[in-house]
Amino acid sequence: MAGETHEAVHRHEPPKSFIRKYIFSLDHKVIGIQYIILALVAVLVGMTMSLLMRLNLSWPGTNWPILGTLFPGGAPDGMMTPEFYLSLVTMHGTIMVFFVLTTAPQGGFGNYFLPIQIGAEDMAFPVLNMLSFWVTFVGFIVILSAIFYSGAESTVGPIGGWTGYAPLSALKNAGPGQGLGMDLWIISIAIFCVGSLLGALNFITTLLNMRTRGMSLMRMPLTCWAWFTTAVLALLSFPVLLGAGILLFLDRNAGTSFFIPGGLYVTGLLSGVDDRFPLHTGGSPILWQHLFWFFGHPEVYIAILPGMGATSHILATFARKPVFGYRAMVFAIFAIGLLGFFVWGHHMFISGMSPYSAMTFSILTLSIGVPSAVKTFNWLGTLWGGRIRFTTAMLFAIGFVSLFVAGGITGLVLGQTSLDLPMHDTYFVTAHFHLVMGVASIFGMFAATYFWFPKMFGRFMSESLGKVHFWITFIGVYLIFVPMHTMGMVGMPRRFAQFTEYEFLSSLHPLVMLVSVAAIVTILVQILFYFNLVWSIFKGQKAPDNPWDATTLEWTTASPPPHDNFAGHLPVVYRGPYEFAVPGAPNDFVMQTEPEVVEQPIAVEGEGTSGNGDEGRKH
């Protein structure tokens, strides 16, 4: 600390050059926006793929001329081949889970708002932060190249679903879709793991070390708790996937046998008979599933926890009421995160795993329902007695609660070992996880976008466009995913390129068409959202610094915030994050930075300060 001088207030001058400012920026806000842009591009790709999948399922055998041009291998003459469909399944899942549901909530909004909400000027390690984005970006380029790669032996991208079960994914000769595309898939995921780990390191260190004065842990907004827990989950689960990915890559390219057992006979070749299929022995396919799901289940919570955080935050703000049971909410987040590490086996009830372990996993799985239900009750409790303002952000947050219940509750069916017997790998599962981890998380992000947009760009998004977007999307996703449950009950299997082969699926045709039409409409409505985003950046109504009368630190600074967030004056925090409707206060919200004012009735003073978890004023 020797030789330091007292510097002026504005110490951190923003970089001047375009490249340092917008491309290789060290500013967490720019990096956050970069992540969001990446997710917006990725979700467009993923959505287009789901559109193609629905077209193929509803109108099999149709010629779509443009596809023939884009994918001469996968859709010759514009007609999708089954392997092309499966490749779309794989890419859709991988892109959505990794590059949308993991990047936007955490890398995007987390990066932008975690430092501001805890009163820090930046992340702890800005260079690492920049690296984590660019590493993730490279991962995205690699995964995109996977689908366009048409090698000599393979006409389509990887086939394996986002789970990439070995030995299908480990055997180069197991048919189209196991060529170079699969290697690129593994490489992309490995790169993504590294990027996420860098991010997680940054999030945890920042949160634990860079909170401003007065920002005790229990005064943090619930969003921060969610991002923190997510970072811990990522830190502990991504290394396992990375390790598994290395083993899978070695199995494919170095002739090892971690996931490949002996004596395989694949597409006319016996393992070890000649060079085209080297000898494999002693591996275990189930091992891949254990490693994958050890990562995969926490990954589900990585996707949804930030959405839960944003929802709690936004519900309190627009209900003009403190979050109901702040402390319980924090414990519930932790309980979900912790239990998330002990339930991976529920993906594997019928995999050949010991039936006794299956029973244990089943009971642990259903106990995750408890903290999830606690969160739901607390959201309803937050709305109870509120003065709800129906902004678009609030609509999406309420939509999140509705969809989280709708999607999460069927986990009680799937988590039971016996009920998994008919349900496993049917559309019931597809419906369940799309609603809860896909759509609900995305609703959380929509809510976050409409909510924080004024802070990020100093302008509002169009509320009228936003509301149209909400209504159609909300009704649309119900129409898409609720019928899928009944499809699954009839027995429609996932990952089928066509349903034409089976008599017992024929009765489902009207539902298949309904889902496809609803999906097409819902996807088209998203154009409105993209338009609204871009238009509002330039033409939106100008927003003040605290347009929503909110209480947390991000609303104390300018919109958009200056390079070092608080223009050199770090805020000091005096109270909990959701002090709305405090009796006796001049406004119906009290900022976290507002110092205690000694008023006449001291009795009122004493209680509201530590805030959270109090039972409110009853006397």
Added chain:
Amino acid sequence: MATRVGSTRPAKKQGISRGGPKVPGPNGKGPRGNGSRGEEDDGGSRRLSPKAYRLAMWIVLAAVVMMFAALSSVYIILSASNDWQPVSLPRMFFFSTGAILASSWTLHNARSSLKGGRPKRYRQWLAATLVLGLAFVASQLLAWRELVAEGLYLSSNPHSSFFYLFTGIHGVHLLGGIVGLLYLLFRFRKPERWLDPEGLDVSSGAVALYWHAMDVLWIWLFLLLLVWR
């Protein structure tokens, strides 16, 4: 790799701003937000406390441990398979184990010299650590040659795969530690750097933590390969 390099970065030289207005401390009821920051430091600063760097290194190690836990469990599960053919340990492994144990000792001495204010001694011990580290890497490569001489390659059988896998992935991680040692040797070569003893302590502390962890990790892998066959 980048994780490590970044987190061993010394604290920023920018120092602490006292430019902000003096603000009253928070109400006595609420705990202070950030325990690691000095009392006088309320204007805000990007400088992280030494504790933060140590914490960051622990976080890195948590990730590394998770990965090796995963690989170790793969090893333990596959060792129960019928096709498992135990391979005897290359003798070079004993030498490399000795080298890395010794390197932890020299690094410990380096840290003591630093605390005792003997910069020259510190650099000597550091150099010794580096040499031992390189010797470790070299002996791991020689162990590979030993395996190759016996006709055991990466894909020969499940057990032999793990010899290459464990040493390879551990080696890659260890190279990160070697980069850290080189950094310490060169970054603090000039005497004026010693004016920032805290920064030096932070970076050498982080590198030492990482290095010792790699040592412990190797012992674990070594015992796994030796005992669990």
Added chain:
Amino acid sequence: MGRVLAVIIWVLTLGSVSLFFVRKWWFPEGITSHAPALDRQFLITIIIVGIAFVAAQVGLGYMVWKYRDTGDRARATYSHGSSRLEVIWTIVTAVVFIGLAVMGQSVWANLRFSQAPAGAFQVSVVAQQFQWNFHYSGKDGVVGRTDPRLIDDSSLNFIGLDYNDPNARDDAVHSVLAVPVNRPVELILRSKDVIHNIWVPQLRFKQDLVPGMVISVHFTPVRVGKYELACAELCGQLHYAMKSYLLVLPEEEHRALTELSQDDFQVQMTQLLAKYPLPPTP
């Protein structure tokens, strides 16, 4: 806006629930001895789930309707929650959810914690991309030796059956699974290449076939008929077309079939497949 949202939430809830309630699209009728118990467990679960779903959505709609900002500038209730309520709903949900989980284990335990009962009809199943091979032991009740090195696709020896083994002489291999009614069936599952999954919706039953593993499962079919059999684990390009049939035959008919040698077996199987219709689709 609040009222519109409340109504939409309620309408969507009603629509979702009625989709289950009308039972137009429902499980096909179960044909195994464990199906009724499983269906009952499903019904209990879906009723509890339904009640929780409706309660939460109706509650959400109610909050949204009742507590909308009416512009009268009144303030919200200042409350940070209630520890008592938190404790109550944590305990209630824990009891219900874990109770469900425990109840859900009984069917599972009956099916999976025990070996197949003595006297079960055994079939050895070998799955491959994209075809099912059911290996019947024939009259002697012992399946012949198989060896992956003997697999020869050109002579249709897909499972590598060793014809020199005396036990193999009366064996039959066919792509259709034929089992007797009212008798426990034990499937011994293997895969030649990647993971497959044997699945017949009417069986209420599903199991992966994992290469390198031999997995034994059992069930008891109780209704004669022909049912579609599918692969339910992504196994590659033609996964969707890896189709076969399950024939549940009367005891006599089944015995007659399995005592036939390979060629007659094929002929008889073709006749049986034609004889039994698929269950009608609703």
